Amino acid sequence: MQRNSTIxxxxxxxxxxxxxxxxxxxxxxxxxxxxxxxxxxxHCKRHVIHRQRHGSTWFGTFKRSxxxxxxxxxxxxxxxxxxxxxTIKEAVTRLAVVIEQAPFEANTRIHGLNARIRADIAxxxxxxxxxxxxxxxxIHLAITILIEEHRACPRSREFRIVQVAKMVHRRxxxxxxxxxxxxxxxxxxxxxxxxxxxxxxLRLIGERIEECCEFATADHADAVLDLKVKRYGKYLSTVM
Numbered sequence: 001m002q003r004n005s006t007i008x009x010x011x012x013x014x015x016x017x018x019x020x021x022x023x024x025x026x027x028x029x030x031x032x033x034x035x036x037x038x039x040x041x042x043h044c045k046r047h048v049i050h051r052q053r054h055g056s057t058w059f060g061t062f063k064r065s066x067x068x069x070x071x072x073x074x075x076x077x078x079x080x081x082x083x084x085x086x087t088i089k090e091a092v093t094r095l096a097v098v099i100e101q102a103p104f105e106a107n108t109r110i111h112g113l114n115a116r117i118r119a120d121i122a123x124x125x126x127x128x129x130x131x132x133x134x135x136x137x138x139i140h141l142a143i144t145i146l147i148e149e150h151r152a153c154p155r156s157r158e159f160r161i162v163q164v165a166k167m168v169h170r171r172x173x174x175x176x177x178x179x180x181x182x183x184x185x186x187x188x189x190x191x192x193x194x195x196x197x198x199x200x201x202l203r204l205i206g207e208r209i210e211e212c213c214e215f216a217t218a219d220h221a222d223a224v225l226d227l228k229v230k231r232y233g234k235y236l237s238t239v240m
Contacts, residue, residue: 020034021034022042022043022044022047023042023043023057024043024044024047024057024058025058027044027046027047029044029045029046030044031043031044032044032045032048043057052199054159054162054163054166055154055156055158055159055160055161055162055163055202056153056154056156056158056159058154059153059154059159061163061166062143062146062153062163062167064170066146067142067143067146067167069228069231069232070141070142070143070145070146070224070228071138071139071142072228072231072232073142073224073225073227073228073231073232074137074138074139074141074142074145074224074228075134075135075138076227077141077220077223077224077227078134078137078138078141079134082134085216085219085220087215087216087219087220088137088216088220090215090216091133091137091212091213091215091216091217092133092134092137093133094211094212095133095134095136095137095209095212095213096133098123098208098212099123099124099126099127099131099133099136100127102120102121102122102123102124102126102127103117103120103121103124104121104124104125104127104128105121105124115199115200115201115204116204118201119201119204119205119208122168122169122172122201122205123205123208125172126168126171126172128172129171129172131168131171131172135171136168136209136212136213137212137213137216137217139164139167139168139209140164140209140210140213140217141213141216141217141220141221141224142167142224143160143163143164143167144160144217144221145221145224145225145228146235147159147160147163148221148225149225149228149229149234149235150235151235158203160206160210161202161203161205161206161207161209161210162202162203162206163206164205164206164209164210165201165202165203165205165206165209166202168205168209169202169205
């Protein structure tokens with residue numbers, strides 16, 4: 001209640017700042033501050049929520065089919081260099097430490113925990129699911145070179161780390177449990193619970209991954225992109 005009243009008073013204090021309409025071209029809706037529902041003075045509620053989920057107010061999350069050729073190229077490039085290349089070995093080692101030391105909690109029990117703890121638990125889920133650190137590095141490389149080749153998507157760091165985090169999140173976000181009738185009957189109960197893929201948690205996951213991977217990605221992104229183009233061709237937007 002106190003937090004809500006504080007936000008309301010801040011909205012009132014900032015009422016004259018910002019823009020009256022959402023800055024996203026073609027939107028035309030009032031900004032959250034003008035509408036009195038939030039602090040953002042440049043975007044409407046719909047586009048603020050979109051940014052929280054995708055890392056951009058106007059561009060969505062990459063489809064799995066878009067990322068797949070980049071992932072395949074990144075994995076095949078990384079695998080023979082795990083022991084011989086310094087920056088790849090260092091990135092994988094750092095990721096392994098993060099994943100190994102992360103706490104674990106089922107998705108059904110994380111409600112109410114702060115964003116940093118939930119981000120740490122996300123790495124614990126990777127360990128439980130058996131996701132290897134070199135796969136996380138491949139995701140960071142794949143998203144980075146996809147953004148580079150795409151041309152029409154955002155270039156911001158926020159968009160990159162959110163897209164990386166969302167792809168990692170897909171690898172181990174679900175909690176699944178099935179109960180059968182103890183008497184052997186046909187009754188069956190299922191529970192499927194997914195951790196929320198939005199907000200500050202994604203930024204914290206993406207930032208942690210980038211801290212581990214940035215030097216390896218900087219050293220090898222061009223080579224991985226060349227390999228991807230050689231095997232799968234150029235992304236459509238670069239040849240239009």
